Amino acid sequence: MKTRDFFLTAGMLIVAAFSGLGQPVITVPPANQTASVFADATFHVSATGVAPLSYQWRFNNADLSGMTNATLPITDVQRTNAGTYSVVVTDATGSITNQGASLTITSFNSLYFFGFSWTGTSGLAPDG
Numbered sequence: 001m002k003t004r005d006f007f008l009t010a011g012m013l014i015v016a017a018f019s020g021l022g023q024p025v026i027t028v029p030p031a032n033q034t035a036s037v038f039a040d041a042t043f044h045v046s047a048t049g050v051a052p053l054s055y056q057w058r059f060n061n062a063d064l065s066g067m068t069n070a071t072l073p074i075t076d077v078q079r080t081n082a083g084t085y086s087v088v089v090t091d092a093t094g095s096i097t098n099q100g101a102s103l104t105i106t107s108f109n110s111l112y113f114f115g116f117s118w119t120g121t122s123g124l125a126p127d128g
Helices: 003-018
Strands: 025-028 033-036 041-044 046-048 054-059 071-074 083-091 094-097 101-106
Touching: 033 041, 041 101
Parallel strands: 033 101
Antiparallel strands: 025 046, 041 071, 054 083, 083 094, 083 101
């Protein structure tokens, strides 16, 4: 066995020993999101453990009904959606909850309107 492989295997065993011997592990936690009102935001999580894994998303420490996938889409973001989102990952040996990721709502920095202008007079005949 190569030295590198030996240390890799030893490291994996140490991680398993300190992570609860089979408890699921969140390998990629959800990242903080920023969105403006009416936009969409999506949280993702990746985890390993004993199959099958189950997911339960939470908003400000309360379960979100029916949100049980590795991805949490939030469509048509409103100010009430701002807060902390976390996920509980469960397998046959236990569960783990991530620290949470925040959704921050940004204000609009510009508004654009297209169409008729009440102040533009170009293209109008002299009689209106």
